[in-house]
Amino acid sequence: MRIERWSVLLLFIPLLAIFGCTSEQEIEVPKAVKSLENVTVHPPDTEPAGEILLEEEITYEDIEEVTRGRISGNVAVDSRGRVYIPDFQAKVVHAYNADGSYLDSIGREGKGPGEFQMIRTIRVADDTLHVLDYTFQKISVFDLQTMKHIHDMQLSISEDMHQSPPWLDWTRKKKLNYKPLDFYVRSDGNYLIFFGDMAISSVDNVSGRTYEVSLYDPIEKVYLKHDLLSFAWTGQTLIDQSRKGMTVMFRVPHKRGSRFAYTGSELIHGWTEEILIKIYDEEGEYKRAFYHRDPDIPLAVEDALAHYKDSGENVVRAIRNDTLPETWPAFDALKLDDEGRVWISTFTRDPHTSQWWVLDGADGTLLARFDWPRKKQIEQVKNGKLYTRETDEETGLQKIIRYDIKIK
Template sequence: MLYRNAYVMLCLFAFLPACTGQPDAELPDHLAEFDHVTMIPADATPAKTVRLQEMWEIGPDGDMLIDHIYALATDEQRNIYISGGDKIHLFDPEGNYRKSIGQHGTGPGDLMSVFDLQVADNTLYALDFGQIRIQRFSTTSLEPDGMILLDIHTLPHQENVIPPFPLTFRVDDDQSFLIGFQHSNPAAPSLHFYRFDRDGNLVSDRLLSLLLIETLPQPGTDRFIPSPVGNRGLFQIGPDNRIYTASTKDFFIKIHAPDGSYQSALYHPIEKRE
């Protein structure tokens, strides 16, 4: 999800100057319910061109082996932090491995299952869904800098089902958190977003929901598996704390107020390959 989020936001900023500012009269039927939609013409010329260039690749380095990459973040010095689950691996801007942060455990600074990372104000935030908490590290000293236990006792969920668990998050300017919780509907996994204050207290009702990933029924069973080419939900927070949501199905970006209420959208028709 991380890389798709970045790509969608890059496309958004590249096309924004080309917006007509007029509502689109040719929205697909499944998007027709939305109003205040600005059309980016199919033949629009982007005001800027973004080219992605490979700088380095991650691989084995001596005794250090990354078997999974769950999340990635960078700081102002362009250092790269990569979550391997119960450790965070630090690389310098040239891709040289520096050290690993944290260890498997439940004590201060310990990690179990970090599925998302954010850097803000010289602090690395690690969302550990295995312990339902956010662990903080100083990006200067790389030492633990406190942890935030998330109070999820009042989160709504159905009885006799697995409680929702935190899967992704963003840090707002006031150090509050927008956290997406995965809910256990195998046929349509979704993220429900709530706001928590800097101390980990739930301070909102559900703000919005977003499809996590499209699934397919597994023949001969009652199980569902992720579709390798199916729709995936995307989200990002803008500089003004507005929330942007999109999906890989359409170039349709919805803009929400910080409280989750829908404000407007951008639509760019693209020809899909068969």
């Protein structure tokens, strides 16, 4: 078995202050932070105090009986350590035992109950798997004891609904078709449904897009509330028009966007412009926030292009024609582990390396920082394990790799 060890510096620091109890001369903070109540501001340039070892354990990949297609959406892990991987080509969810052996496939391609066309998001809640199909705008639920289908829920929105959302009118006027993009299962079994439009038909209807959060009751199969929360959406989208047509790029690293996570009782949101993490309760009420100073990594055109190695001339032209910000975003990815800690990836001067920060979910205290290859995308941190999505350089096939986390 191949072993990789990555040294990670662990830092435990005392809480500096709740903003309002410290002077602006001590720490300069942006206006967005000053306007908030109950926000914790942390000191910059703190020093590490420990070490973490990440030891590669298990690879979840193709076997003789199953050839997996491209992974679609996210990867989920249950309390037993079983791993669930959505397959874009086969339109099923592959289930693996904790030891890496193949367990079963869940669902199948089709238009009926428990069948998929485009898997967007999967979530594990207790002993059930919930699968959001973007094409059919539905969630299918499966029993993880038997791997059998339980029921489907239709999530689409229309004008003749008993309670139509307040954003429906203006989105239709902008020729937007808001659909469910993501969801979380609340502690009471209800769903937080995130609506938005991922399609790009013209440059004119990109600005002003949002994520709209609604509350859905899966028992009664009705929406309970539509205006729970609203967040900015850019999709990190870059659009370039030329005589050769329009080039649209999603999740462009140097663009800003919203990131989310859910603890089971609290919704966590960050806008990547700065390391300002806000926490909301299940009813959409703001509770608290924490802030760390932006690393301020300078951005040049060649730095942006380094993230698109071997891309076509359209991509290169789009980035060169874009108006680049002076710096990279404050952070990129946002993850949450099962102990309530927030993991965020920040940019470094090396375009191939991220620096991950591990933060206490209660007040944002910095617990750890470590460098990690960007090509090893962290998917999940659960049960003391870290799961990454990686691509085999020889075959081009994607695989999920599990690392054991040891703290020294």
